[in-house]
Amino acid sequence: MTNTDNIQHPASNIQHHKKLNIYFTAGIPGLKDTTEILKIIQSSGAEMVEIGMPYSDPVADGPVIQKAHELALLNGMTIAKLFEQLKSVKSEIKIPVVLMGYINPVLSFGFESFCRECAESGVSGLIIPDLPPIEFEKNYRQILEKYRLNFSFLVTPETSDERIRYLDSLSSGFLYAVSSSSTTGNASKEINNGQYLQNLAALNLKNPVMIGFGIKSKDDFQKVTANAAGGIIGTAFVNILLEKGDWKAKGTSFIRSIIN
Amino acid sequence: MKNYKNPDENGYYGEFGGAFVPEMLFPNVEELQNNYLNIIESSEFKEEFRDLLKNYVGRATPLYFAENLSEKYETQIYLKREDLNHTGAHKINNALGQALLAKKLGKHRIIAETGAGQHGVATATACALLGLECIVYMGEVDIARQAPNVARMKMLGATVIPATSGSKTLKDAVNEALRDWINNSTTTHYIIGSVVGPHPFPDLVARFQSVISEEIKWQLKEKIGRENPDYVMACVGGGSNAAGTFYHFVNEEDVKLIAAEAGGFGVDSGKSAATTFLGTLGVLHGSKSLVMQTEDGQVIEPHSISAGLDYPGIGPFHANLFKEKRAEFFSINDDEALKSAMELTKLEGIIPALESAHALAVLEKKKFRKDDVVVICLSGRGDKDMETYLKHL
Numbered sequence: 254m255t256n257t258d259n260i261q262h263p264a265s266n267i268q269h270h271k272k273l274n275i276y277f278t279a280g281i282p283g284l285k286d287t288t289e290i291l292k293i294i295q296s297s298g299a300e301m302v303e304i305g306m307p308y309s310d311p312v313a314d315g316p317v318i319q320k321a322h323e324l325a326l327l328n329g330m331t332i333a334k335l336f337e338q339l340k341s342v343k344s345e346i347k348i349p350v351v352l353m354g355y356i357n358p359v360l361s362f363g364f365e366s367f368c369r370e371c372a373e374s375g376v377s378g379l380i381i382p383d384l385p386p387i388e389f390e391k392n393y394r395q396i397l398e399k400y401r402l403n404f405s406f407l408v409t410p411e412t413s414d415e416r417i418r419y420l421d422s423l424s425s426g427f428l429y430a431v432s433s434s435s436t437t438g439n440a441s442k443e444i445n446n447g448q449y450l451q452n453l454a455a456l457n458l459k460n461p462v463m464i465g466f467g468i469k470s471k472d473d474f475q476k477v478t479a480n481a482a483g484g485i486i487g488t489a490f491v492n493i494l495l496e497k498g499d500w501k502a503k504g505t506s507f508i509r510s511i512i513n
Numbered sequence: 514m515k516n517y518k519n520p521d522e523n524g525y526y527g528e529f530g531g532a533f534v535p536e537m538l539f540p541n542v543e544e545l546q547n548n549y550l551n552i553i554e555s556s557e558f559k560e561e562f563r564d565l566l567k568n569y570v571g572r573a574t575p576l577y578f579a580e581n582l583s584e585k586y587e588t589q590i591y592l593k594r595e596d597l598n599h600t601g602a603h604k605i606n607n608a609l610g611q612a613l614l615a616k617k618l619g620k621h622r623i624i625a626e627t628g629a630g631q632h633g634v635a636t637a638t639a640c641a642l643l644g645l646e647c648i649v650y651m652g653e654v655d656i657a658r659q660a661p662n663v664a665r666m667k668m669l670g671a672t673v674i675p676a677t678s679g680s681k682t683l684k685d686a687v688n689e690a691l692r693d694w695i696n697n698s699t700t701t702h703y704i705i706g707s708v709v710g711p712h713p714f715p716d717l718v719a720r721f722q723s724v725i726s727e728e729i730k731w732q733l734k735e736k737i738g739r740e741n742p743d744y745v746m747a748c749v750g751g752g753s754n755a756a757g758t759f760y761h762f763v764n765e766e767d768v769k770l771i772a773a774e775a776g777g778f779g780v781d782s783g784k785s786a787a788t789t790f791l792g793t794l795g796v797l798h799g800s801k802s803l804v805m806q807t808e809d810g811q812v813i814e815p816h817s818i819s820a821g822l823d824y825p826g827i828g829p830f831h832a833n834l835f836k837e838k839r840a841e842f843f844s845i846n847d848d849e850a851l852k853s854a855m856e857l858t859k860l861e862g863i864i865p866a867l868e869s870a871h872a873l874a875v876l877e878k879k880k881f882r883k884d885d886v887v888v889i890c891l892s893g894r895g896d897k898d899m900e901t902y903l904k905h906l
Contacts, residue, residue: 309679309811310797312691313535319678331809356533357796361810382535383796387523407536411698420536434537435696 272483273474273511274301274463276353278321279338280330281494287335288342290494293501295348297508302346303380303485306332306354313355313382315438317488321495332362332370339374346375351405351426353380364393368400378403378426386423394423403427405460409434410449414456421458428460429485432467432477438488439467447479454480471511486511517763517839520829524712527836528794529802529829532711537695541703542711542799544618549713552617553610553720565609566724569642570599572606574725576732576888581860588881591742591888592863593729595754600635602866602893603722603754608635608704610721612643615702622646622701626676626690628655628683628750629821629868630662631893632706637671639704647671650689652682655820662897680814682823683750687798707751708828711799715756715828722757729888730761737886744881746771747890748871749842750786750822752831754892759840769841771879772831773871775817776844786815787844788827789835797825802832818847818901819867821893843878845871851905853877854895866893867901 275294279287287304294302307325311318332354339350352371359367359381371379379402384393386406397404403426408417411434421428430453433439433446453462464477465485478484493503517526524530524546534542552558566572574594583590595603608625615623623645627633633649640647649666653675656663666673676685687709694703708715708722730740745762747755749772762768777785785791788803795804797812805813805825815825827835834840845853854870857863865873869892881887895902 310684310688312688312798313537313695315692323678326811333809355796357804357806357812358810360794360796361806361808383533383799385532385534385539388531388533409537411540412536416539431537434698436537436692439696 270512271474271478271481272300272463273298273508274303274483274485275299275490275508276303276305276485276487277491277494278305278307278318278325279335280307280325280328281321282500284328284330284334285338287338289501290504291342291346293504294508295346297505298512299348299508300483301349301351303351303353303487304335306335306352306358308355308358311355313436315436315488317438317491317495321491324495332358332367336370336374339376343375349377350375351378351380352376356381356384365396368396368402371402372400376402378405380405380429382407386420389423405429407431410446417453417456417458421460424460426460427463427482428458430462430464430481432464435466437466450477450480474511515837517834517837518760520712520716524716524800526829526833529800529832530712530715531801532799533796533801534711534799535695537698541694541698545717546713548618549614549717552614558613558617562610562613566606570605570609571597572724573728573732574598576729576736578736579861582857585860586876586881587883589884589886591733591886592891593725593758593888595725595890595892596863596865596869596894600631600638601896602631602635603725603757603890604632604635604706605638606724606757607706607718607721607753608632608639611702611704611717612636612639612645615645615704616643618702620700620702622697623704624648624650624690624693624701625704625706626650626683626686627706628652628686628823629819629866630655630659630666630897631821631866633671633673634662634665634669636704636706637666637669640671641669648693649673650676650686650693652676652680652686654681655683655686658901659820659897660900682815683820684812684815684825691798707753708756708830709751709798709800709826715800715830718753719756719760719830722753723760725754725757725890726759726761729758733886733888741765741768742886742888744769744771744885744887746773746872746875746887748773748822748868748892749827749831750775750824750868751826752828754890756828756830758890763834763839770834770839771875772840772842773845773875774842775819775822775871776846777816777818779846780844784816786817786822786824788825789842790844792826800829802826802829803835818850819871821866821868822871843875845874849874849877854902863891864895865891866895867898868892
């Protein structure tokens with residue numbers, strides 16, 4: 254993998270389709286399925302992949318991803334094992350790989366060692382939702398730059414314009430816009446925030462904007478990405494991995510159904 | 514002497530603290546950070562809060578000289594009777610303070626987590642009094658072992674929601690409450706029950722609980738002519754009663770601080786909640802502190818016979834006291850706590866909460882001088898623990 258941007262060709266947003274980023278938790282349904290899932294996501298036509306690093310206390314996630322984390326930990330997934338798996342498919346995966354997780358396991362691994370492993374495993378960027386910008390600037394930014402890793406901050410409908418600009422200035426690769434201020438996969442909230450997405454687009458941010466949280470269907474995807482570079486689907490895909498049955502076929506057809 | 518009392522502007526006590534929250538919670542946490550001191554230090558707030566503490570909670574709580582206990586341990590033991598507060602524990606000090614603060618911030622929906630149920634009952638009480646909607650998250654295991662408090666919360670009008678993930682105890686109740694807060698961030702205030710969570714919660718809760726040490730000072734002056742005891746002791750789960758007991762003494766070198774953690778079956782048993790013995794630096798529930806975790810940074814499910822101490826971390830205030838060796842930490846096993854509870858009941862006619870019994874058990878572990886003045890915070894009463902006590906009689 255040679256790509257160092259989370260999003261390849263950000264200027265290509267004018268393409269007829271928006272970029273699809275698929276999230277899944279490493280270590281489900283089985284410990285060693287990560288590499289196969291990566292290949293499926295790539296071959297089905299998604300342009301990016303976001304891999305969740307399992308954590309015992311994933312407070313920003315809803316019940317589905319929380320369950321995925323629990324299962325992954327039961328299966329024995331660790332950050333070290335994930336890096337091994339990523340290295341084994343490094344030459345085959347061409348789409349950008351982003352790791353998403355909570356700060357505690359990353360700190361336990363050692364932040365600099367973690368970044369070095371990321372660089373060696375072909376990871377292009379990180380999302381750590383509970384790492385605040387003030388900590389990022391003080392302690393971590395330089396390390397990320399040293400290993401040429403991108404970092405995407407989250408913004409929500411409640412984030413002020415001033416803070417969006419600040420978080421955009423610290424981010425690279427893309428800015429992660431949470432569709433509604435909620436945990437992941439919140440089914441009770443309808444995605445109805447055209448104003449917020451238009452506002453984001455009007456801010457002329459330096460990074461392309463990817464929309465995530467609560468996207469379940471092609472319809473949702475098209476709606477939320479109208480004014481963005483692309484969208485991130487997590488819970489709906491993780492559900493397929495958690496269900497009994499042929500997740501390879503189902504996963505492939507799900508991704509294709511969003512793009513086509 | 515260093516200043517241990519309050520955090521710096523970013524919420525740090527030494528290397529511990531901060532506000533590690535996802536962006537979805539940032540506006541709430543920022544709103545609190547920007548306003549809490551102005552509101553709670555205003556004379557209007559102080560007056561209202563003081564009035565409630567006096568006339569509703571029943572403060573000041575007595576500082577009771579425990580003569581029989583003193584005789585047995587050959588020292589001068591005073592018990593700070595937080596068990597005599599309305600609702601039966603120190604938790605009401607903080608719950609009322611935060612409920613008042615929430616009203617000032619224009620929030621009408623309150624969420625809380627609870628372990629032993631004392632914080633849940635206190636929050637439900639404050640909400641009933643102030644006309645606020647109340648939702649309490651409680652681990653499924655704790656719901657089973659603290660049935661009387663669950664019934665009280667429901668009677669007070671709160672909705673009790675079981676936390677069914679992980680160990681189904683206090684840690685998981687905090688996770689569920691944080692999820693609720695993320696999903697309802699603009700309407701809701703989260704009344705955290707201990708000195709844990711993102712800044713400013715540890716400082717906020719410590720300030721509301723500091724009424725405990727403030728009273729100890731003048732009460733001791735009245736009783737023995739000096740404000741400072743030789744020792745103050747309290748149990749620590751998250752650490753709110755201990756923070757309140759230490760608060761006005763923490764910067765005074767002549768007072769020694771002792772904290773009792775829940776050893777469970779023993780620190781080496783794999784079934785323990787003694788964080789300073791087993792924990793390492795980590796980030797849990799929004800702050801950097803000592804956390805019981807695996808080498809991979811996965812949080813270990815703790816164990817304690819007392820639901821209120823069944824937590825795999827301690828607040829950053831205490832982590833700093835531990836690191837700086839300002840406080841001495843003891844690990845008290847389940848059986849030692851039970852023994853001390855029975856002893857206090859027999860010698861003084863006071864049935865303590867299992868949590869408080871951990872602090873009492875330090876008396877067996879440390880030798881005091883005959884003229885030492887030792888103040889122990891009796892954080893709550895034992896009614897809620899009757900079923901556990903009866904099993905071990």
